[in-house]
Amino acid sequence: MKIDILTLFPDMFKGVFDESIIKRAIFEKRVEINIINFRDFTKDPHNKVDDTPYGGGAGMVLMPQPIFDCVKSLKTPFSKVILLTPDGISYKQDIAYNLCKEKHLILICGHYEGFDERIRSLCDMELSIGDYVLTGGEIPAMVIVDSVVRLLPGVINEESSNNDSFNNNLLDYPTYTKPRVYEGMKVPEVLLSGDHKKIAEYRMQESIKKTKLRRPDLLEK
Numbered sequence: 304m305k306i307d308i309l310t311l312f313p314d315m316f317k318g319v320f321d322e323s324i325i326k327r328a329i330f331e332k333r334v335e336i337n338i339i340n341f342r343d344f345t346k347d348p349h350n351k352v353d354d355t356p357y358g359g360g361a362g363m364v365l366m367p368q369p370i371f372d373c374v375k376s377l378k379t380p381f382s383k384v385i386l387l388t389p390d391g392i393s394y395k396q397d398i399a400y401n402l403c404k405e406k407h408l409i410l411i412c413g414h415y416e417g418f419d420e421r422i423r424s425l426c427d428m429e430l431s432i433g434d435y436v437l438t439g440g441e442i443p444a445m446v447i448v449d450s451v452v453r454l455l456p457g458v459i460n461e462e463s464s465n466n467d468s469f470n471n472n473l474l475d476y477p478t479y480t481k482p483r484v485y486e487g488m489k490v491p492e493v494l495l496s497g498d499h500k501k502i503a504e505y506r507m508q509e510s511i512k513k514t515k516l517r518r519p520d521l522l523e524k
């Protein structure tokens with residue numbers, strides 16, 4: 304998979320993709336991630352990428368030209384263009400599963416007060432990572448890349464992602480490691496029994512119990 308991220312703040316991505324699982328996925332060529340500063344595409348003599356809103360109002364608005372030209376230079380028939388915006392559809396694990404099947408994602412990070420409405424016409428999808436407003440789409444883009452890349456074949460053990468929270472609309476079951484007793488808290492006996500059928504039943508029950516308690520909305524689905 305190839306992911307192009309369009310941003311005015313490429314340095315924000317330093318470090319995030321340079322550690323742990325995403326770093327390894329890049330090294331093993333399971334994903335190629337390019338951070339592109341769309342200011343490089345402006346035709347303005349002063350390198351401007353934004354201007355004041357028509358009709359008045361606070362703040363600056365991203366102009367269409369640099370983003371249009373940048374997307375046009377990258378887009379192929381296999382590309383999915385995604386705009387990060389608080390008024391997009393709510394990002395969920397099932398969207399991550401759909402995106403991990405794509406060949407090429409182009410993620411557009413807005414910034415400042417907003418972007419010219421015509422930029423939406425470039426996009427196949429608009430995503431929000433939650434009902435709150437961030438200073439820009441960079442952190443949402445990192446969230447999407449992280450959640451999609453871990454689902455690519457070979458990036459993490461498939462058994463771990465099969466047991467993820469939100470699969471089958473259930474939260475993950477509790478897990479334990481050594482020692483058997485820590486500060487008086489014991490690992491449940493069944494997990495030490497070696498009986499895999501019983502362990503699977505226990506985990507399913509715990510998943511359902513936790514989901515009922517914390518996210519009854521998921522069970523209704």
Ligand code: ADE
Pocket residue numbers: 387388389413430431432433434435436437438439440443
């Ligand atoms: N840009 C600013 N806030 C955002 C959010 N919550 N989701 C996606 N993009 C955003």
